Amino acid sequence: MVSEWQNSTSSERLRQLVETVRMSRKYRSLYAGTIAYLGARELVLHSNLEEAVKATKRRLHQIAGMYLTGAAPYARWLAELRQARASGDEEQLRAVCRRVMSWHASTRERLDLLTTFYQPLLADLPPIRRVLDLACGFHPLALPWMPFFRAGETACYYYACDIYEDLASFLQAVLEVLGVPGEVTVCDIVQAPPDLTVDLAFVLKVLPCLEHIEPEAGLRLLRAIRARYLLVSFPGQSLGGGKRGMAAHHEARFRTLVADCGWRLERFSFPGELVFRIQKE
Template sequence: MHDDPRLEELVKQVRASRKYSAISEALVRRIGAAELCKRATLQDAVKATKKTLHQIAGLYLANAHPPYDAWLRQIIQAPDDTARRAVLRSIMNHHTSTRERLPILDAFYARVLADLGPVRSVLDLACGLNPLSLPWMPLAAGATYHAVDIYEDLAGFLRAALAALGVAGKAEARDVITDCPTDAADVALLLKALPCLEQLDKAAGAAILDTINARCIVVSFPTRTVGGRQVGMRENYAARFAAMIADRPWRVERIEFVGELAFRLTR
């Protein structure tokens, strides 16, 4: 269906929308091709593609076009570490995933990165604004950071933000389901991302875990809905994840936080 002549027009229409213009073209193309197989008309497929993109990404952003330039200036101009951390917290409040983690931020990385030995490299998949949590991560001096998300403008902002924070690394827009990085890392982060990825492909979680080349993977799940309701998500995700990794050679540690359930997988 990738040869469907309507696909180019679908991609053009979806990316012409201000809300979706910065999303990885590869991802729009893949979702669009699938929708063209299922929908009666091009416009139905365009509408369905946009709906899917909203559910997996747009829903979590407070602003469809965040003020990245202004945010970067705030980071650069912060006079000291305390002020910079306050700025970073303020920025992270604009994405649902990182906003939910702010109350536990001090404890979260101190716990999930504890006792791993020096962490010299981090791979952060479907990262959102999480790389701005770097000052809270107990990383080794000179550690590198590789951030991956589906938004091209976010990737550009994160590249500049990493430099402003004095961290060597890179940020890029990729569809991790079909193009997951394979470069080696001490720690890979896959935070609250699997439910979204598995909306696109039910086998995505297992495939990504098998592709990641890291000695430790931290996977987490939300335990409340975006609206804040508790509807058995902690138990449901825990059971599904246990089934996913049952036959894989990982040592698994479950770590509980308020609002977030984490698993640390080590080889």
């Protein structure tokens, strides 16, 4: 992973910045290309390496770090998932998935919606054979609630990507436990969105994070995604629980963003989350 950006720059300071950031427990598994991408910008703004490192960490916290609850016990979770899967008890499997999803702020906010979230969004779509889950976080753990999921019988191929290497490895094992064919990769969707054609793409609570990197990154990503349908969502409140018109702000900004794209939009409102279903074709 590191060689991808090392080959594109001879900056010793950038190399030092990436290595320093990855010494932190919080970011040691984060894709080095993302750290380098953000760090290179901060080095332009800060002549002092220590200040550039601090600024890079602040950016990383905004786009990723603030959503995690400490070090994740991936090995223990996998053991629990395998045991639940072997039991044949679907409710036990779902219970373990819920516990895992509570570790990530984005999916934790959706736990009370799981039984009602996917049905209106997916039930009336044509058969879904290929799914792309961008900046997925812990969202693949919600597969047991999706209409196209049947443990061990899923015809859908599930692609997912995130910037945490250890999370990607864990999720690849999760797909295997759930009996879902698929692939989880480490990917920076700002620099290089997955080169795939799918039926459905999840872009859940992603665009506000991208704005911390580049103002136009969100629209560029949506245009690059080759999917017939996209589910794009926004949080209805801050992580601290404050609303302050957040959903209305996101909706107005999003509608302006895609106004000239010629896509069909459908709006779905849930407690704490606003979702737009885009039909590109």
